[in-house]
Amino acid sequence: MIFLIILAGIVLLTILISPVLRRRFHTHGRILALHSLQPKFLDFGAVSAKTLNHVIDGCRNRGLRIGTIEEAILREDTVAITFDDGYDDILQMLPLLSKHRITITVFVPTAFIGKTNSWDNFFLNNKRRHLSEEQIKQLAAAGVEFGSHSHWHSDLSRLHDDAIEEELRKSKNILESLTGREVKYVAYPYGRGDNRVSAIARRLGYQAGIWSSPRVADVFNVGRTPLNRFDTQLTINAKLHPGILSGAEYLKSLIISRFSHLTPLIAHFSSPSVSR
Numbered sequence: 001m002i003f004l005i006i007l008a009g010i011v012l013l014t015i016l017i018s019p020v021l022r023r024r025f026h027t028h029g030r031i032l033a034l035h036s037l038q039p040k041f042l043d044f045g046a047v048s049a050k051t052l053n054h055v056i057d058g059c060r061n062r063g064l065r066i067g068t069i070e071e072a073i074l075r076e077d078t079v080a081i082t083f084d085d086g087y088d089d090i091l092q093m094l095p096l097l098s099k100h101r102i103t104i105t106v107f108v109p110t111a112f113i114g115k116t117n118s119w120d121n122f123f124l125n126n127k128r129r130h131l132s133e134e135q136i137k138q139l140a141a142a143g144v145e146f147g148s149h150s151h152w153h154s155d156l157s158r159l160h161d162d163a164i165e166e167e168l169r170k171s172k173n174i175l176e177s178l179t180g181r182e183v184k185y186v187a188y189p190y191g192r193g194d195n196r197v198s199a200i201a202r203r204l205g206y207q208a209g210i211w212s213s214p215r216v217a218d219v220f221n222v223g224r225t226p227l228n229r230f231d232t233q234l235t236i237n238a239k240l241h242p243g244i245l246s247g248a249e250y251l252k253s254l255i256i257s258r259f260s261h262l263t264p265l266i267a268h269f270s271s272p273s274v275s276r
């Protein structure tokens with residue numbers, strides 16, 4: 001009984017604050033943030049390719065188009081799909097890209113190209129491979145856009161200016177020489193950027209900086225909507241379309257992005273690092 005009363009209270013509170021949260025966070029178009037298409041045990045950040053297929057169909061059915069980050073920033077009717085960390089399971093996207101004639105953006109920490117992940121496999125041995133140089137070229141040829149995710153997947157907000165510049169310049173140069181295309185965006189690792197990081201990114205020629213949280217401050221703090229393993233058609237719709245549950249979804253995403261700030265700390269103590 002008490003449980004039901006608490007549940008009813010939560011639902012009522014969610015409905016009451018939903019319009020406020022929606023106004024607060026729903027500004028530009030929608031940029032979805034994904035990590036991997038290969039869900040593993042106790043890994044809640046990955047979604048299956050099947051789920052992503054549902055997302056794409058759901059967008060289309062509601063009159064939304066799938067476009068680039070630039071289009072999603074400018075147009076309310078456009079959803080952009082982005083992947084952080086550049087894992088090689090993104091290759092599963094190739095049939096979806098040609099089937100739906102869409103593009104995606106992949107943010108790569110360039111020091112790990114062709115290597116095994118070393119910072120978010122701390123629960124169990126959930127290791128993943130990063131895209132190799134050849135795979136990046138293959139995806140770029142299929143129309144995939146690439147963005148920087150720093151060089152060493154560093155928490156940029158904790159670095160000195162010179163180190164931030166090195167991380168952003170090096171990753172941009174490597175990806176531009178591999179793909180032959182301009183790298184316009186940086187997604188801050190762990191979703192952590194600040195004014196210093198934004199200013200340096202702007203000076204190096206980036207056009208926008210992307211967070212993991214849904215909050216949007218300016219073009220160098222563009223928010224994203226994370227998708228995770230617990231998402232269902234209902235929650236995905238709530239994330240993409242204004243409605244009673246949208247506010248709750250934004251709130252949940254903010255809380256998750258706050259918890260993600262612990263990730264670098266946990267990784268520091270529990271994961272072997274790649275030698276530099």
Ligand SMILES: [Zn+2]
Pocket residue numbers: 084085149153189190
């Ligand atoms: Zn990352």
